[in-house]
Amino acid sequence: MSGGARMNLLWLQSGGCGGCTMSLLCADTPDLLTRLDTSGIDLLWHPSLSEAGMDEALRLLEDIRSGRQRLDALCVEGSLLRGPHGTGRFHMLAGTGRPMIEWVRELAAVARYCVAVGSCAAFGGVTAGGSNPTDACGLQYDGRYPGGLLGKDYRSSAGLPAINVAGCPTHPDWVLDTLHLLARGELGADDLDDLARPRMYTDLLAHHGCPRNEFYEYKASAIEPSDLGCLMEHLGCMGTQAQADCNVRTWNGEGSCTRGGYACINCTAPEFEEPGHAFLRTPTVAGIPLGLPTDMPKAWFIALSSLAKAATPQRIKENARADHVVARPGRKPDRK
Amino acid sequence: MARQIVGPFNRVEGDLEVQLDVGDGQVDAAWVNSPLYRGFEQILLGKIPGDALVYAPRVCGICSVSQSVAAAFALGDAYRAETPPNGILALDLIHAAENLIDHLTHFYLFFMPDFARPEYAAQPWHADIHARFRAVEGSAAPEFLQARTAFMHLMGLLAGKWPHSLAIQPGGCTRAVSARERLHLGNVVGAFRRFLEQRVFAAPLDEIVALDSRDALQHWQAAQAGQPGDLARFLALGEALGLHTLGRAADRFMSFGAYREADGAPLFARGVWRDGSLHSLDVDGIAEDVSHSWMAGDTAPPRTARTLPDPGREGAYTWCKAPRLHGKAVEVGALARQLVDGHPLICDLVAATGGNVLTRVVARLLESARILLAMQRWTDALVPGEPFHNPAAPLADAEGIGLTEAARGSLGHWLRIEGGRIRNYQIVSPTTWNFSPRDAAGQPGALEQALTGTPVDSPRHPRKIAVQHVVRSFDPCMVCTAH
Ligand code: SF4
Ligand code: SF4
Numbered sequence: 121m122s123g124g125a126r127m128n129l130l131w132l133q134s135g136g137c138g139g140c141t142m143s144l145l146c147a148d149t150p151d152l153l154t155r156l157d158t159s160g161i162d163l164l165w166h167p168s169l170s171e172a173g174m175d176e177a178l179r180l181l182e183d184i185r186s187g188r189q190r191l192d193a194l195c196v197e198g199s200l201l202r203g204p205h206g207t208g209r210f211h212m213l214a215g216t217g218r219p220m221i222e223w224v225r226e227l228a229a230v231a232r233y234c235v236a237v238g239s240c241a242a243f244g245g246v247t248a249g250g251s252n253p254t255d256a257c258g259l260q261y262d263g264r265y266p267g268g269l270l271g272k273d274y275r276s277s278a279g280l281p282a283i284n285v286a287g288c289p290t291h292p293d294w295v296l297d298t299l300h301l302l303a304r305g306e307l308g309a310d311d312l313d314d315l316a317r318p319r320m321y322t323d324l325l326a327h328h329g330c331p332r333n334e335f336y337e338y339k340a341s342a343i344e345p346s347d348l349g350c351l352m353e354h355l356g357c358m359g360t361q362a363q364a365d366c367n368v369r370t371w372n373g374e375g376s377c378t379r380g381g382y383a384c385i386n387c388t389a390p391e392f393e394e395p396g397h398a399f400l401r402t403p404t405v406a407g408i409p410l411g412l413p414t415d416m417p418k419a420w421f422i423a424l425s426s427l428a429k430a431a432t433p434q435r436i437k438e439n440a441r442a443d444h445v446v447a448r449p450g451r452k453p454d455r456k
Numbered sequence: 457m458a459r460q461i462v463g464p465f466n467r468v469e470g471d472l473e474v475q476l477d478v479g480d481g482q483v484d485a486a487w488v489n490s491p492l493y494r495g496f497e498q499i500l501l502g503k504i505p506g507d508a509l510v511y512a513p514r515v516c517g518i519c520s521v522s523q524s525v526a527a528a529f530a531l532g533d534a535y536r537a538e539t540p541p542n543g544i545l546a547l548d549l550i551h552a553a554e555n556l557i558d559h560l561t562h563f564y565l566f567f568m569p570d571f572a573r574p575e576y577a578a579q580p581w582h583a584d585i586h587a588r589f590r591a592v593e594g595s596a597a598p599e600f601l602q603a604r605t606a607f608m609h610l611m612g613l614l615a616g617k618w619p620h621s622l623a624i625q626p627g628g629c630t631r632a633v634s635a636r637e638r639l640h641l642g643n644v645v646g647a648f649r650r651f652l653e654q655r656v657f658a659a660p661l662d663e664i665v666a667l668d669s670r671d672a673l674q675h676w677q678a679a680q681a682g683q684p685g686d687l688a689r690f691l692a693l694g695e696a697l698g699l700h701t702l703g704r705a706a707d708r709f710m711s712f713g714a715y716r717e718a719d720g721a722p723l724f725a726r727g728v729w730r731d732g733s734l735h736s737l738d739v740d741g742i743a744e745d746v747s748h749s750w751m752a753g754d755t756a757p758p759r760t761a762r763t764l765p766d767p768g769r770e771g772a773y774t775w776c777k778a779p780r781l782h783g784k785a786v787e788v789g790a791l792a793r794q795l796v797d798g799h800p801l802i803c804d805l806v807a808a809t810g811g812n813v814l815t816r817v818v819a820r821l822l823e824s825a826r827i828l829l830a831m832q833r834w835t836d837a838l839v840p841g842e843p844f845h846n847p848a849a850p851l852a853d854a855e856g857i858g859l860t861e862a863a864r865g866s867l868g869h870w871l872r873i874e875g876g877r878i879r880n881y882q883i884v885s886p887t888t889w890n891f892s893p894r895d896a897a898g899q900p901g902a903l904e905q906a907l908t909g910t911p912v913d914s915p916r917h918p919r920k921i922a923v924q925h926v927v928r929s930f931d932p933c934m935v936c937t938a939h
Contacts, residue, residue, distance in 0.1 A: 135494050138469050139517020139619040145561070146608050146618065151601035153592055163592065167466045171569050171591035173924070174464055201494070204767050210775075214463030214473035242483050246514045248504065253495030253765070290516060323720055345630040346845035363706045372612030380616015381630030382621045385510065393511075398504045400622065443632035444841055 125389035127192040127303035130227070131166040131237075132221045134211050134239040135247045136198025141168050141236035143289035146372055147296055159300040173216055183227050194231035194276075195295075196259055199240040200269040203392065210254040218395035221269055224259070233302050233332075234276045235283045236258065236297055239266050242284035242317070243390035244268075250394075258284070260316065262383055264390040269448025278316070280309060284316045288387035293369055296323045307332075313363070313448045315390065319367070326377070326384040329367035338432040339425045340440035345400070348382050355408055356383040356400045360413040362420060462920060463491075465927060467591070469518045470934025472891075474903075474927065475773075478912050486900070489892045490938040493750075497763040497939065500881040503875050504532060505850065508767075512869065513620045515883060516936045520619030521554040522862030523936075526869040526883075532626035534873055536765065536854030537848035541718060542563065544833040545834045546844055547639040548715045548723075549641070550615045550624065551860070552834075556648075556827045557604055558863035559790065559820045560656070562931040563686070563773075564589070564633040567817065570925060571693055575918045581693050586687065591882040595917075596686065601653040611645045613637055628845035637841040639859035640837050649693035649828055654929040656821065658685025664825040670808050673818070687821050697878040697916060703926035704891075707810045708784055709792035710737065710889070712868065714832065716859035718837065723830055724861065727796040728781065732807075734796065739859065742868070744884065747893035749777050757898065758870040759855070775938035778892040779884050780900060787811060788865025788889045789930065791819035799826075813929040819929070852876045864884050864931050869906035875878035885936035903930060919924020 133141070145168075147155055156163065163170060164184075165177055172180070183189035198344060200221050201210040208219025216223070228234045236259045239245040246264055248256040258268045259282040266272035268282075283302075285294050298318050301307035313322050327336070335341070335350040344351035351357035359377075361368070362384050377384045385399050386392045397403040402436045403410045412421050435447040463473035473489040496515050499507060500733045512527035513520040532539070540549070543855040563624060569591035576582050588596050598733050611618035614631055623630045633641065649661065656665050658872060664687075667673050673691070680688035692698065713726030728735045752766040765775070778785075786792075791811055794802040801822060805815045851873065858869040865886030892901030900908075903926070911917050917925075 133470065135492065135519040137514050137520070139514065139520060140769045142517040142619050145565075145601065146605050147601075148605050151598050151605060153598045153601060158697050162804075165466075167464070167471075168465055168469070169592055171563065172464065173573075177464060198495075200867065203692065204765065210494070210765075211471070212473075213490070214471045214491050215461055217461075244498070246511060247494045250495075250499035250501065253498040254493065256494070288514065289662065320491060344845065346628070346632050346843070347626055349740060357535070360781075371617035373609030375547065375609075375612025375615070377622065378614050379612075379631075380614075381632070382622035386620075399507050399510045402508075404468065424504075427923055434801075443844060444634060 123304070126160045126162055127299070128162045128164045128190065129193045129195060129299065131173050131189055131195040132220070132224065133167055133199065134196065134198040134224070135201040135254060136238060136245070138197070138242040139289040140197045140295070140297055142432070144292045146293055148373070152292070155296055159296060160303040160344040161299055170198060178215055180228070181223065184230060187230065191231045193230065193233045193299060194227050195235045195237050196241045197237040199256035200224060200243050201254040201256050202269070203253070220360070224269060227275065228259070228270055228276065229284070231276050232278045233280060233283065235285060236260070237285050239286045239288045239387060239392065240289045242286040245288055247391045248393065253422065258280065281316045283307070283312065283318065285319050286315070286388040286398045287364065288392070291366070291369065291371065294318065317363070317388065321365045322363040324363070324368060325360060325367040326364050326366045328361040330359055330376070330378045332378055333435060335440050338428045340432050342438045342440060346443040347441050348443060351378060351383045354402050356398070356402050357384065358386040359384040362377065362386040362388060428431065462923060467569065467923070468928060468932045468934060469516070471586070472533060472927070472932060472934050474907070474908070476925070479738060480684070481526055481914060482912060483907050483910045486904045487915050488772055488893060488901060488903050489774045490776040490891065490934055491495065492934065493938045495715070495763070495765070497881050499860045503878045504876070505534070505632050505871070505878055506534070509622055509625065512684070513571040515885070516933055517619045518558060519554065519862040519864065519867070519936060521551050521615070521621065521624065522860060522867050524624040525551050525860045525869050526858040528624045528626050529858030529860060530856040530869040530871040531850060532856070533858060534854035534871060535848040535851055537624055537626040538846050539628040540843045540846055542838055542842050542844045543846070544630070544716050544718070546614055546629035546631065546633065547624055549831055549834050550611065550621070551631070552606065552715060552827045552831050553610050554618070554865040556824050557607060559824045559933070560600065561604065563817070563821065566688070566931070567928050568596070569594070570921065570928065573921065575921045577893040579597070581696060587692060588686070598653065598758045599655065603648060607644060607812065610641060613641060625845060633838055633840055638835065638838050642832070644834055645828065645831050648723050650831070656686050657825065658683060658688065659831055661825045663842065664822060667822070667831065669804040673801060686791060690733040690817060694814045699925065700809040700812050700851055702910060702922055703906040703929050704810045705787050706785060706904040707806070708786045709795050709811065709853050710781060710788050710866055711796040712737070712859040712861055712866040714793065724793050724797045727778040728786070729792065734781045734798070738782070739857070742884070743780060745778040746772065746776070747778055747896040748893040750774050750775055751777060751868040758868065758884055759879070760881070761882050763882070773891045776888055778895045779889050780895055785892065785895070785901050785905070786889060787897055788886050789816065790823045791816045792865060793861055794823055801859060814926050816929040818832065852875070865889060866883065872881055883939055884934070887930070887933045887937040890930045891932055891937050903905055903927065
């Protein structure tokens with residue numbers, strides 16, 4: 121599928137919140153419907169958008185399953201619910217008397233591409249949190265472990281694993297750019313990272329482009345929510361580990377988690393829903409935050425931090441603990 | 457009489473199945489099934505209380521902020537948090553933006569496309585409605601989506617992102633607004649007001665909120681002929697199809713009240729409307745019945761109720777529990793809110809024809825106008841430089857209740873903390889009320905009542921199209937329902 125060819129798309133929702141579709145509706149300039157069209161994507165059926173009522177939708181699913189209708193891209197949003205006791209009864213597809221996991225298995229088997237939209241469909245996500253009461257998993261991952269509903273050896277008919285457009289919710293551009301690349305035949309195995317996420321958005325960290333970077337440099341830290349300082353030392357920010365371009369490709373105009381005043385909770389990663397500590401508090405050992413940047417030796421980090429803290433300009437110190445700029449740039453540093 | 461299974465319903469949030477007994481051209485009885493269960497109340501057990509702010513919004517991607525607000529209120533109630541005035545305004549703005557955009561998303565993307573369907577091809581109004589509202593291809597959808605996206609920049613600025621923000625905290629908002637940003641917010645809200653005034657109403661908002669009776673609405677609509685806005689288009693086809701005769705439930709309505717104004721009173725009042733008049737709400741009268749749900753246990757108030765799936769429960773047909781107020785099924789939503797708040801247009805419409813497909817949609821659009829006007833007021837009231845957040849000190853043992861209104865109606869979170877951990881967490885969502893199953897007394901939920909008597913295969917409403925209107929008139933959110 122390349123050049124002028126168009127790609128059709130079927131979207132199913134299971135054990136999630138529908139938030140990835142809601143996020144998708146926020147696609148910015150052009151709007152979602154225009155963008156699908158200019159990207160060469162035709163909707164076969166989407167539960168929130170399509171006119172086709174229930175009879176038509178069920179007929180479509182049957183036609184795809186039996187091969188009468190070609191399916192290019194199967195998008196699944198929400199976790200796959202295997203419980204109770206492997207029956208899949210926690211989500212029966214309405215009107216069919218069959219569990220959704222059976223439908224997904226059969227449709228994935230005939231789809232040219234299979235796309236997990238959001239961290240639930242990719243890894244299990246929040247629905248798999250706590251005691252995981254519904255035995256939720258992702259399409260091809262169960263948390264961080266390959267497997268999931270389709271098994272680690274699954275390949276769609278184009279030879280790719282389920283593509284994990286992880287995020288909670290996922291960014292409209294991550295989804296639309298992935299689909300656009302697929303429609304153009306320009307997304308191959310090398311374009312996926314080691315968790316089958318498109319590298320087009322996971323080659324950057326949420327930390328890149330964060331407006332708090334200057335505070336980070338000096339470890340000038342926010343203590344309370346709404347402080348302007350870096351959120352890493354005390355308030356749980358995982359932006360230096362989270363693989364996603366959130367602060368470069370912003371959300372809803374100028375937004376991002378850290379711009380909104382709260383920590384990055386690494387929502388594109390498997391098992392982000394169970395960090396093992398309070399989300400908005402940084403766990404520390406002997407005053408040193410756990411979970412430092414992944415590619416920096418700890419000793420260096422500590423040495424640099426104490427140096428940076430000692431060298432912190434007064435302006436940055438003051439602003440870090442305020443919710444608006446109280447010390448303006450250009451002022452002479454106060455000397456003791 | 458054959459029982460028919462209807463589903464999946466598209467253009468509702470989440471998955472829904474309805475079983476109908478169809479007699480002589482109409483629905484004799486209905487059973488509503490929420491076929492998806494995820495177990496949020498189980499997932500939350502044992503968690504650090506503040507982490508509820510991560511999990512709760514993910515109950516629902518379409519009323520994510522409402523879930524956050526309810527969780528933040530429950531935590532704030534437990535910790536006795538104080539929110540500074542800016543924080544209250546910021547949370548109101550974020551919450552109002554979601555509720556407003558949900559109303560219009562429902563109107564443009566979920567509800568109106570049904571009237572563009574081929575079932576109505578012979579109707580004189582069909583060509584116009586088809587051109588404007590056809591799913592995906594009509595002129596309204598991309599126009600609305602553009603306005604929607606621009607408006608949701610408010611979320612980027614105030615909440616970081618939407619859905620699933622952590623900006624909403626017991627002590628206020630994590631995002632302080634600068635003087636420049638306050639102006640920007642004003643522009644974003646003002647631009648959306650234009651969309652409402654040019655497309656939705658083709659009239660000034662002040663004119664809409666001043667409509668005070670059924671007659672006034674009819675006069676207003678008549679004056680719109682020639683260049684109708686989308687509300688007037690809907691009213692015209694609503695009249696032609698008799699939408700005011702479809703989907704009446706028990707006319708018992710509840711609202712928890714919403715948006716905290718500076719003087720402490722809510723913008724929309726709290727209360728119950730039944731037997732034709734307004735009453736105060738006794739929150740302790742709420743209990744959830746599980747006699748027809750795949751849930752273990754007995755009827756219990758949310759403070760002490762548990763959620764434990766029992767897929768084998770005899771007589772059960774849904775994952776949804778059946779919340780009742782003093783044993784009665786109630787209807788919640790924009791109609792209930794505006795009625796309880798005493799808006800004269802809605803009071804008059806309900807006095808004339810009760811709660812039905814038409815009044816539910818009119819209430820939603822009227823409320824949209826009221827919300828936008830309030831948002832402009834709140835934006836102006838923000839004081840850059842003053843605090844947006846007060847820290848709240850967690851308590852190891854506490855209880856809290858968070859009550860608010862999502863777009864679809866009353867939402868409550870009941871929280872108990874013991875030893876610094878969540879000991880119990882119960883969520884009662886709007887569609888849990890509206891789409892609840894029968895209770896032990898055999899009393900059906902609001903949609904089940906509303907579907908009874910709905911015409912099937914009638915000349916005016918071919919096939920099951922009227923069933924679809926009734927279902928969608930509630931703007932159901934199925935992921936919230938069973939959570
Ligand atoms: S707040 Fe997080 S993303 Fe921003 S600079 Fe600090 S560590 Fe990086
Ligand atoms: S900043 Fe972090 S938590 Fe927020 S959306 Fe990006 S990856 Fe997810």
